Amino acid sequence: MTRASSRRPGPPTRTERGIPEATVARLPVYLRALTALSDSGIATASSEDLATAAGVNSAKLRKDLSYLGSYGTRGVGYDVEYLRYQIAREIGVTQDWAVVIVGIGNLGHALANYSGFGTRGFRIVALLDADPALVGERIGDMEVRDFAELEHIVETDRVSIGVITTPAGPAQEVCDRLVAAGVTSILNFAPVVLSVPDGVDIRKVDLSIELQILAYHEQRKSGEVALPQVPELPATNGLAPDLPAVGGGVSA
Amino acid sequence: MTRASSRRPGPPTRTERGIPEATVARLPVYLRALTALSDSGIATASSEDLATAAGVNSAKLRKDLSYLGSYGTRGVGYDVEYLRYQIAREIGVTQDWAVVIVGIGNLGHALANYSGFGTRGFRIVALLDADPALVGERIGDMEVRDFAELEHIVETDRVSIGVITTPAGPAQEVCDRLVAAGVTSILNFAPVVLSVPDGVDIRKVDLSIELQILAYHEQRKSGEVALPQVPELPATNGLAPDLPAVGGGVSA
DNA sequence: CCGATTTTGTTCTCACGTTCACAAGCTCCT
DNA sequence: AGGAGCTTGTGAACGTGAGAACAAAATCGG
Numbered sequence: 001m002t003r004a005s006s007r008r009p010g011p012p013t014r015t016e017r018g019i020p021e022a023t024v025a026r027l028p029v030y031l032r033a034l035t036a037l038s039d040s041g042i043a044t045a046s047s048e049d050l051a052t053a054a055g056v057n058s059a060k061l062r063k064d065l066s067y068l069g070s071y072g073t074r075g076v077g078y079d080v081e082y083l084r085y086q087i088a089r090e091i092g093v094t095q096d097w098a099v100v101i102v103g104i105g106n107l108g109h110a111l112a113n114y115s116g117f118g119t120r121g122f123r124i125v126a127l128l129d130a131d132p133a134l135v136g137e138r139i140g141d142m143e144v145r146d147f148a149e150l151e152h153i154v155e156t157d158r159v160s161i162g163v164i165t166t167p168a169g170p171a172q173e174v175c176d177r178l179v180a181a182g183v184t185s186i187l188n189f190a191p192v193v194l195s196v197p198d199g200v201d202i203r204k205v206d207l208s209i210e211l212q213i214l215a216y217h218e219q220r221k222s223g224e225v226a227l228p229q230v231p232e233l234p235a236t237n238g239l240a241p242d243l244p245a246v247g248g249g250v251s252a
Numbered sequence: 253m254t255r256a257s258s259r260r261p262g263p264p265t266r267t268e269r270g271i272p273e274a275t276v277a278r279l280p281v282y283l284r285a286l287t288a289l290s291d292s293g294i295a296t297a298s299s300e301d302l303a304t305a306a307g308v309n310s311a312k313l314r315k316d317l318s319y320l321g322s323y324g325t326r327g328v329g330y331d332v333e334y335l336r337y338q339i340a341r342e343i344g345v346t347q348d349w350a351v352v353i354v355g356i357g358n359l360g361h362a363l364a365n366y367s368g369f370g371t372r373g374f375r376i377v378a379l380l381d382a383d384p385a386l387v388g389e390r391i392g393d394m395e396v397r398d399f400a401e402l403e404h405i406v407e408t409d410r411v412s413i414g415v416i417t418t419p420a421g422p423a424q425e426v427c428d429r430l431v432a433a434g435v436t437s438i439l440n441f442a443p444v445v446l447s448v449p450d451g452v453d454i455r456k457v458d459l460s461i462e463l464q465i466l467a468y469h470e471q472r473k474s475g476e477v478a479l480p481q482v483p484e485l486p487a488t489n490g491l492a493p494d495l496p497a498v499g500g501g502v503s504a
Numbered sequence: 505c506c507g508a509t510t511t512t513g514t515t516c517t518c519a520c521g522t523t524c525a526c527a528a529g530c531t532c533c534t
Numbered sequence: 535a536g537g538a539g540c541t542t543g544t545g546a547a548c549g550t551g552a553g554a555a556c557a558a559a560a561t562c563g564g
Contacts, residue, residue, distance in 0.1 A: 092471030110362035219344030
């Protein structure tokens, strides 16, 4: 994440817009919690209520909100609708963002159908794939179009967000094309590290990494006491003789 | 993440297993990078090479690896196969983990088909759904089974990892059932905050949150100079009069 | 065998994030 | 009007993570 903001040492004056990244990542959670409260007909909520709904500690929540401004009322709490709007505006989901999905395999398919994807604020404008066999297929009310149309679509529909759901192989090339076409935010599902120029934000969602993190902790649980012992380093120049095959890669 | 480990103040003696969470999250990335290098026929790599492949800085990579032990050779670098095995063992992917997927909608479908999911180390043992219309459907070489069979399957196949791909509504209930059945690690795709007892690890993958984070940064880019001004707080008891509808929720 | 060179493992420092604890401020009741 | 009772917003302490820099160890050439 390349998000350097010139920040002088003094206390973080709230007006100079510098919201910590950790806080930014939680704002959507708060937004969802507020929406849920609102749907339940609750008009006012304390930081404690909100924190519970969002699954965080209330002090953290208050500090996070304090970066946006002073939207609560002491002794009372927060007005749910008002705070919801403020957070939505801060995040930027009061406006519409055009999104393209590249790579209509299993996952791309699922995302295209995923009604939840269309959270207000995001609009899928195109499903792209380079495979001619897929082009033309209808998914919901959309049709898969040729990846070659990318540049045209990005320009026409002012696309700023691209989602990559291709296999690992073509992902970097797709990414480069997206960037060259003018996309400045990318959500990558392909199991590769993509490199992008400064000014382009990239986020990664990686199934197998998540599973592996879980596995790590799981391993500690079962073998809390007796862990598989670390074999000694081989004599001098450690060439491993014959180790079991293990993979960290994914060939979607 | 509830992973409190009794740790006394002294220097973190490597032998007492306490790998920082941030490092754990990167180990799978290193593992993948090593696999890629190995596939390219590269037998030895320096921290610089590895760091580049993994998309991190080399000092960080060396420090991360130092938590596992001293597996490099000064002046030379790391033996790719050997290091790969050590990391795989540390993570726990040298053994097989049984996984159940609950909720065979669009996303569950995709995951079931997703060959990449079957990274060595993880084995999908069952696809479950409570909808009778889905039960019996074949996906790949598996058949969707009734959610009621959960407990039986978990016990029989020693399932320790559960993946929730249901809509938000039933997610907490599914989660509770998984935990009660003995599952101790959960990967949640449903857009809700799940609560689990201590000892159960849970990780979240959330599409719309990722998009919203991108949107936040995107907004700063376009309007770098003139941001939409924050409206003043309403008079005393801030009841928002009529704000545009915004959503943070997802109704998959 | 020794010195030059390379690259790891580690120490130190700084920045960031979390949590506690409390003063400031608002409401409501008497 | 005044005080009791809440709840926010924030200052300060603490813990974790990142990066620079360097000493320790290994190889290689002479």
